[in-house]
Amino acid sequence: MYFSYGETETEYLKRRDPRLGEIIGKIGHVDRETDTDLFSSVVHHIIGQQISTKAQATIWARMQAQLGEVNAEGISAAGIDTLQAFGMTFRKAEYIKDFAEKVKTGEFALQEISRLPDNEAIQALASLKGIGVWTAEMILLFCLQRPDIFSFDDLAIQRGLRMVYHHRKIDRKLFEKYRRRFSPYCSVASLYLWAVAGGAIPGMKDYAPEKNRRK
Structure with a gap:
């Protein structure tokens, strides 16, 4: 898409x-x-920070091959060691695991993001570990297809x-x-x-x- x-x-x-x-x-x-799923889009963007597009694609392919659908339950069950084995840093694995746990427990209301205006959605996403303003903006553009x-x-x-x-x-x-x-x-x-x-x-x-x- x-x-x-x-x-x-x-x-x-x-x-x-x-x-x-x-x-x-x-x-x-x-x-x-564009991405079609907000959870996997956040994970994909965290993986891609400060590495090449090719390296990001390799790590993403390994993750999909082992976990299938990239969702909160699968990430939580996998654990940090497994995430690192896909080729990402310990810090990124921590960020992704933390995000998955917050979504799984309801601490972070992921589905609310699509209903928020741009500035509030960016602020909410940027509150996550490993997500800055730029990454949040890219998620809004390339996943939620926000026009502005x-x-x-x-x-x-x-x-x-x-x-x-x-x-x-x-x-x-x-x-x-x-x-x-x-x-x-x-x-x-x-x-x-x-x-x-x-x-x-x-x-x-x-x-x-x-x-x-x-x-």
């Missing part, structure tokens, strides 16, 4: 920002895979903004200007900024001073 959007979102963004409109026209529709997520902490989005709008630096004030411009479809704008940052349009460059670039 991919993040769902269409002409309503893209035409709005084109009207609001002709430069982004040019980018949308050049790239076309962006297919970004725009993460200041995402370095690739900042890079995309520099490349599209020729900025040397993206500070919070400038970032919020773009958030207001793209809202209520910031998530779709994010898809295109990620694509630009990833090299979807040959010849575009990052205008940040080279010594200040972080990848």
